[in-house]
Amino acid sequence: MTKDVQEAMLILYGYEQNLRDRNNYLLDKIDRALNQLSRNPDKVGDPRKMVRSALGNAATVLKNRKNRGFEEQYVPEEVIFPSLDEADHVNIEVRDFLNHPSLSKHDREILFYLLENKDAREIAMIKGISVNLARVHISRARARARKLWGAA
Numbered sequence: 001m002t003k004d005v006q007e008a009m010l011i012l013y014g015y016e017q018n019l020r021d022r023n024n025y026l027l028d029k030i031d032r033a034l035n036q037l038s039r040n041p042d043k044v045g046d047p048r049k050m051v052r053s054a055l056g057n058a059a060t061v062l063k064n065r066k067n068r069g070f071e072e073q074y075v076p077e078e079v080i081f082p083s084l085d086e087a088d089h090v091n092i093e094v095r096d097f098l099n100h101p102s103l104s105k106h107d108r109e110i111l112f113y114l115l116e117n118k119d120a121r122e123i124a125m126i127k128g129i130s131v132n133l134a135r136v137h138i139s140r141a142r143a144r145a146r147k148l149w150g151a152a
Contacts, residue, residue, distance in 0.1 A: 001041035001042075002041065002042055002043060002044050004043065004044050004045055004046070004047050004050065005037050005040070005041055005042075005043050005047075005050065007047035008037055008047035008048075008050040008051045008054070009034060009037050009038070011047060011048070011051050012030050012033055012034050012037070012051055012054070012055075013034075015030055016030045016031075016034075024104055024106050024107075025062065027140070028058075028062060028133075029055055029058040029059055029062060030055070030058075031058075031133050031136050032054075032057070032058030032061060032062070032133065033051065033054035033055045033057070033058045034054075035130060035132060035133060036054045036057060036058065037050065037054055065128055065129075094115065095112075095115065097145075097148075097149065098111050098112060098115075098145070100148055102148055103144065103145065103148065104144075106137070106141075107140075107141040107144055107145065110123065110137050110138055110141040111141050111142070111145055113126065114138065114141075114142075120134040120135045120138055121134070123137070123138065
């Protein structure tokens, strides 16, 4: 990996740290930009221009995905559980927690998929994103949920 790409990635990581838990769209954009830079490790040039270009390409992809309707995935409004098993009660409690107002729609959606035993590959196919990005989304959604669960 060239020094220019490394510097560009460090710039993006800095942006990401400043936005943590604030804006999912910008975090998605940064993730896509990081993926683009990591796919082109031998690129040479001004790191700031590489960042600007990668963020622009990411914005275009996200805009196109939104226009195709990938953003409108389902999140169950209300679920009825007809079981008395203790494991099912825990599942009910977790599903109820996922309706916490502090969780974003995106995080809820990812966590519901996980409750349905979907893996990163399946989530990536549903969302129209790369498996690596799906793993990032899963990790972030779990971290945010853990933080809220501890506070609840």
